[in-house]
Amino acid sequence: MNNTQFKTDQEFFMDPQRCIGCHACEMACAECETNGQTPMISVDYVDRFTTTQTSVQICMHCEDPVCAKACPADAITKDEFGIVHSANVARCVACSNCVLACPFGVPKKVEPMQLMMKCNMCYDRTSAGKKPMCATVCPSGALWYGKREDIEKARPNSTPVNSFQFGKQAVKTKVNIMMPKGSTQLVVD
Amino acid sequence: MFQTLNLKAVLVATVVTLGLIASVIVGSRNLQNFDGALIAYLFGTIFACFGIAYRYVVWLQRPPTWRYWVRGWQLFFSRKMFVYGWELAKHFFNDFVCQKFIYHRGTKRWIAHLSLVVGCMIAFAVTIPLTFGWIHFGLKQGTIDTYEAYFWGFKTMEFPLHTWIAFNMFHILNWCSVLVIIGVTFMMRRRLTDAGQIAIQTFEGDWLPLILLLAISVTGLGLTWDYEFMQGKAHQFMAISHAISVILFLIWLPFGKFFHLFQRPAQLGVAIYRKEGEIGEQAICPHTEQPFASKLHINDLKEVTKKLGFNYDLKDGTSHLDLSPQGKRAALAKAHLAARKKSGSYFG
Incomplete structure (x- = not known):
């Protein structure tokens, strides 16, 4: 892309355990210009009948994005900074392959527009050296953007992890999840 | 380069291109109806044809694309052909004729895109057969005020000169240019003012296609302007600048954003796949x-x-x-x- 002020020393760190379900991130996400004012973040009640647990999910920006590979229209691309972009509006044929293939359940299809949209880490902001909207408003630190050494200092009992295991599939991501100290992977099965 | 060459795509693209050349020879009656002044456009179109066919075949070979392609045709030629035929007709009208999905992305974007599509499609429908020598015009024998139009050497219609029909037929590409300029203006404005668009746009992906369309339209209008109001004094400059812009467009057609013209019909295949899924x-x-x-x-x-x-x-x-x-x-x-x-x- 054109803008080169993307700060490569800054990373995204997500800790779903800290999510309090306030939806501030969702409101802030709608301010992102690249989404056309549509929130791309997901705040879920994990199992509302048995627990108050809420969870937040942004795009993890996989190193080998299955959404892009499963797209029949070549509409999804990853740039030189590792950002997996929202579908190219001219190409997306609204087939939902990306929506259903993403192991994190991130892409959303906007039916009337016949278009897939997803978090692109607020590219209008991050490409200009700013923090993504959601990370600037999260009151509990579930979403945090900055330097790795800073979060390691602030949260000494946690380790940032960017490796996931979904059954037989290992997935590496640009975005980190904060895990108990010493963890190397989050296994989901 | 040769290591990454897709032989299947080369083969298909070669066959399609040879088929196109054969259709030019047959359609222009052994080139007797071919307009030699359009030879540069013909070479540009042949290159575009090869490039488009090559890229299309490479694209089709991707597992998700191939799955949709096969499923789409399987469903279309199944026992439910009429159900899917109706589904296709509905989607063709809504998505391609009315472009409702773009309307939902924004009214101005819809006006812009519709103007571009209508302008470009009419222009393609006129210029491509003319370039191939499939269409030609001639004076009706024994008259000096009646024109005849031929397609593949067969007479299809005649119309009197100095009437509104003749005026619009001779100026149809000008009306297309006006539509394209309207569409390009809207789109360029959006690319200069929309913060989200500014962040993600690229020159080759977003600006170059618009610049090429604008250049074709302006130089095309310039040709009419020249012979109507300048006694043809700038004809050479206008003709060459128009040819250069059109040929650049044709060369860029298989590589850049314009390729979505050929990918978009996949949306129809997706529509019947979804219909089958719903059932x-x-x-x-x-x-x-x-x-x-x-x-x-x-x-x-x-x-x-x-x-x-x-x-x-x-x-x-x-x-x-x-x-x-x-x-x-x-x-x-x-x-x-x-x-x-x-x-x-x-x-x-």
């Missing part, structure tokens, strides 16, 4: 216990992702892909909670 069995998410997609789609996706090198099979024999997007997010949150719980501290 058939639904996939139920084990987490939400709600249907979220068709079983057909989930099963196809499991196969396609495996072909692409992704295996989401779980220990219990099910697949992570059996979960809806909400179910997947919940599974991740639960796994994270379990890991935190196991460590003895929920926060850190």
Whole structure:
């Protein structure tokens, strides 16, 4: 892309355990210009009948994005900074392959527009050296953007992890999840 | 370069291109109706034809694209042909004629895109047959005020000169240019003012196509301006600048944004695939216990992702892909909670 002020020393760190379900991130996400004012973040009640647990999910920006590979229209691309972009509006044929293939359940299809949209880490902001909207408003630190050494200092009992295991599939991501100290992977099965 | 050359695509593209050249020879009656002044446009179109066919075949070979392509035709030629034929007709009208999905992306974007599409499609329908020598005009024998139009050497219509029909037929490309300029103006304005668009746009992906369309339209109008108001004094300059802009457009056609003209019809295949999915069995998410997609789609996706090198099979024999997007997010949150719980501290 054109803008080169993307700060490569800054990373995204997500800790779903800290999510309090306030939806501030969702409101802030709608301010992102690249989404056309549509929130791309997901705040879920994990199992509302048995627990108050809420969870937040942004795009993890996989190193080998299955959404892009499963797209029949070549509409999804990853740039030189590792950002997996929202579908190219001219190409997306609204087939939902990306929506259903993403192991994190991130892409959303906007039916009337016949278009897939997803978090692109607020590219209008991050490409200009700013923090993504959601990370600037999260009151509990579930979403945090900055330097790795800073979060390691602030949260000494946690380790940032960017490796996931979904059954037989290992997935590496640009975005980190904060895990108990010493963890190397989050296994989901 | 030769290591990455796709031989299947080369073969298909060569056959398609030779077919095009043969149709030019036959359609122009052994080139007797071919206009020599358009030779540069013809070479540009032949190059574009080869490039488009090559890229299309490479594109089709991707596992997800091939799956949709095969499924689409299988469904279309099935016993439910009339159901899907009706579905295709509806989607063609809504998505291609009215472009409703773009209307939902924004009214100005819809006006802009519709202007561009109508302008470009009419222009293609006129210029391509003219370039190939498929269409030519001539004076009706024994008259000096009646024109005849021929297609593939067969007379198709005649019309008197100095009438509104003749005026519009001779100026149709000017009306196309006006439509294209309207569309390009809207789109350029958006690319200069929309912060989101500014952040993600590229010169070759977003600006170059608009610049090429604008150049073609302005130089095309310039040709008319020259012979109507300048006694043809600038004809050479106008003709050459128009030819250069059109040929650059034709060369860029297979590579850049314009290729979506050929990819877009896949949307129709997707429409009948979805219709089949709606009629058939639904996939139920084990987490939400709600249907979220068709079983057909989930099963196809499991196969396609495996072909692409992704295996989401779980220990219990099910697949992570059996979960809806909400179910997947919940599974991740639960796994994270379990890991935190196991460590003895929920926060850190």
